[in-house]
Amino acid sequence: MKKAELASQFVSQHLQQFQCPVCGGGIAAVADQTVQCENEHSFDISKKGTLFMINAPVKTEYTDEMLRYRQQMLTAGFFEPMLQAVSDRIKHGGLVLDAGCGEGTTTKWLAQQNQNDAYVGLDISKPAINIAGSGTVSAPQPLFMVGDLAQLPFGDQQLTTIVNILSPANYQEFDRVLQPGGKLIKVIPNSQYLKELRALIYPAGEHATYDNSPVKDHFIAHYGQVDFTPVHYQFDLTPVLFKALFEMTPLTWRAADRKAAILERGLTHITADFEIGVVTNQ
Ligand SMILES: C[S@@+](CC[C@H](N)C(=O)[O-])C[C@H]1O[C@@H](n2cnc3c(N)ncnc32)[C@H](O)[C@@H]1O
Ligand SMILES: [Zn+2]
Secondary structure (H helix, E strand, O other): OOHHHHHHHHHHHOHHHEEOOOOOOEEEEEEOOEEEEOOOOEEEEOOOOOEEOOOOOOOOOOOHHHHHHHHHHHHOOOOHHHHHHHHHOOOOOOEEEEEOOOOOHHHHHHHHHOOOOEEEEEEOOHHHHHHHOOOOOOOOOOEEEEOEOOEOOEOOOOEEEEEEEOOOOOHHHHHHHEEEEEEEEEEEEOOOOOHHHHHHHOOOOOOOOOOOHHHHHHHHHHHOOOEEEEEEEEEEOOHHHHHHHHHHOHHHHHHHHHHHHHHHHOOOEEEEEEEEEEEEOO
């Protein structure tokens, strides 16, 4: 089956769970690669099987080139130990949303591991969702859509799990769409994340560590009780992967004038350091 047909089938199978992001109405039908709400707002499914379900796309700081380097680094396995910890915490048996999925490697990996759940990867960046929809289809194919996590195209209490990896969150909206007993799994960078790269960029030692407390405090302020697990490991780099790492993050923009020297010097490994916060929806 073609990608666009698979995506149409995915939406048809979950019709009741989607909601129009324009009027909040239910989705009435999927026909000819078009999803239509009960008030006749319509959204196209592309040849790649991606669904465009947003009023107006927003330009983000991630360029197409950066997203492709990120895809290279992630498909090499940079996030795998963290993703395994996320996967272990998923509530199964329904629709799982990767909110702010970027170029989609995380969604594909989780869908591959948990073949009985249905996965949606949503991101506000059209270039990111274009990349997510490219390449060979892995079964089961996640549905990738351009959408806004602050205005999710799902009805109330329709999702079993939301995964939110290194991306902005909208807790009111997450609470609305999660089933009672559903899980929110949020991954935030911890202080040592990319520390060797930071040390190369800020040679005087300033900003050598990352302070995640504003994000963490906001998360705890909303839910009161959050169950956190640290995940810390080192990932081996080749020169090709080091270039991908350098190019995938806006962190290195301020070292653009020293890029050649930094690439020449390289790194043998990079630290991954995260905190995974889990909340069960009441
Ligand atoms: C640092 S990237 C992380 C992407 C991916 N989760 C990963 O770990 O590779 C943050 C992502 O959040 C997305 N984003 C920012 N605001 C958003 C919004 N309001 N709705 C959906 N996605 C958003 C960006 O487009 C970007 O892809
Ligand atoms: Zn509508």
